[in-house]
Amino acid sequence: MSLSGKERRILAEIELALEREDPELAKRVAAINRIESDDKSLPKAYGERLRTWVLVHVWMIFAVCGLVIVLLLVAAVTT
Template sequence: MGLSGRERRILAQIEQQLEREDPELAKRVEAINRIEAGGDLFPQAYGDRMRMWALTHVWLIFTVGAVVILLLLVAVLTT
């Protein structure tokens, strides 16, 4: 059952007041609503940072693994 126009306006006013009084809580509520609606797990502001963080760690793990393999090869070939 959908909301009437009056109910939507009241809800919009409540949301605007919440954003003014407690922006952090408003962001959290928005994130929860997005998750429940099947949207992104992270808000856009955090999404790009999380992707960059994950990509950086993947490359770091890959690089460390390559260095370890290279050092093992050098150790085996020099003995």
């Protein structure tokens, strides 16, 4: 489903505002969009490293949450 002209205009205004307010974030969003669209302007290794980085951090979050749950259970049992 494509965007209407008004929606495209609003999206362009939001993008311009983002570029003005936080150029670093705008660069990161653009890089993610290029990776997701399989743009060849970024080396494939960069996309793979980014995906690996995200995957490692997601698993670390799960591990920490699991550890917190285990520690809470141990604390509940011992009191």
